[in-house]
Amino acid sequence: MNTDKPEVRVAILDLYDGVANEGMRGFRDILDRYKVQHNLDLSYQVFDVRRKGQVPDTGFDVYISSGGPGSPLDSEGTEWEKKYFRLIDKLDAHNKSDDPQKKHVFFVCHSFQLMCRKYGLGDINLRRSPSFGILPVHLTEAGRNDGVFESLADPFYTVDSRSWQVINPDMDHFKELGMEILALEKERPYVDLPRAIMAIRFNEYFFATQFHPEADAYGIKNMLLREDKKDEVINEHGENKYKEMLERLDDPDKIAHTQKTIIPNFLDEAILRYTTLSY
Template sequence: MTQEAPIKVAILDLYAGMANQGMRGFKDILKRYREKHGLDLEYKVYDTRGANELPDTSYDIYICSGGPGDPLSSEAEDWDINFMKLVGDLEAHNASDATDKKHVFFVCHSFQMMCRRYKLGLINKRRSPSFGILPVHLTDAGKHEPVLQDLSDPFYTVDSRSWQVIHADEKRFTELGMQLLIIEKERPYVDLPRAMMAIRFSDYFIGTQFHPEADAMGMKYHLEQDERKNEVIAEHGKDKYNDMIERLEDPDKIMHTQNTLIPNFLDQAVKNIAKGEMPIAK
């Protein structure tokens, strides 16, 4: 079939001007996906947290980034209010008879904000920041999630957060029809709850508390910064730090995650846009 209109993607930047590798990661994934499938796909970045810029509901796909700080403290800020209004508008659109459903992917900070919105668990500050290339584990639901297809159990991700969502409220999950897909790595030597690391919020909304957009180049840059290096060594030890550096070269670790998870999400969205068929460029 012929693609009649470009696939439009909105990227919501929640970094508030903080230097990051995430935005480059999202753009690189979209560019590779466009080239691989020969799609007429365009994207636009919105400085949501820094300049209160938000897209309208005309986009096909929305990707919401991570960002710094407390996901609980901004509820009264204009950008947060407008962000949640957009989410509500997209929810209403998807609940309507409209056939052009809106697919949204939430990462880290925006994932935590969605957990706040739905009251899915306790959001609090970690005892110490988590940063590195770490394994995460699939739940039973996660093993049947198409977006996680071709990922092993456990698989490796980039984790970078000072806040966390823990103590899943199973009653709320059941009431809202949501599924917990991934949980934090098991730490039998630490008596602390495991964080929720990915949730299927609806047929069209999904999110991760880790960074599936991260790549080896960006991680290497961050891990070699003195502050980050010292944090990782303090949290995990020097041997684990060296292991993380080695994992950057392993194509089955974060490189595989970056090349698999968000592209799987895009596959679902594009197939819906094309009504079951992958569109091709004119």
């Protein structure tokens, strides 16, 4: 009997530029759980893209590209970004080839914004004030039919942490490129501002969210209890909303469910179609 476990190699592209964060731990925790759950020989390697200019080759099975600080506009033309987009172009070309083993990529927040700039999908600008907290995200019709969001409510709750945003989508360009908007920022009827795009499927293998599906209650609670983040949330949303966010951390149907659903569903698409697993 062959007891070898299917081998899966994951590249984590770290765009945090050396800034302390909870995102990288979140990705590792999800991958470690997935490895055990599906009895996989799964390994991952982290590449410090912005600070050290490290970029993986195309030999990995799955790629996860993280969020990060700062402007998604100011890095245009930098050496690290050129390397980053060269990798993305190589993966895209590979996926368009006859090779049956496709390369799946998940882009989060800062990476999402970089990709929207690359494809010219909408306006990218600084928010009037930072968005941070456990907030609802609404699915579009395409999102409700996308397997990555399977078993989530509409709206579902997730961690939104960004100073920048992608808004005012060029729908003709989306249609021309065959891309779909899957989710939008929470509805704010009292604010006369466009809603940010929160999730996009660029193609069958490239998926992106402007929120943080890797975030968990432990990491976010630590952040919310910091004085600077507490003040930030209260200034933006009020003290009652701040207390509500802390309460939501204990709700298994909110970010805990989101963290256990979105990236694992993406991994199912990326991995299960190519491996025979025993449960």
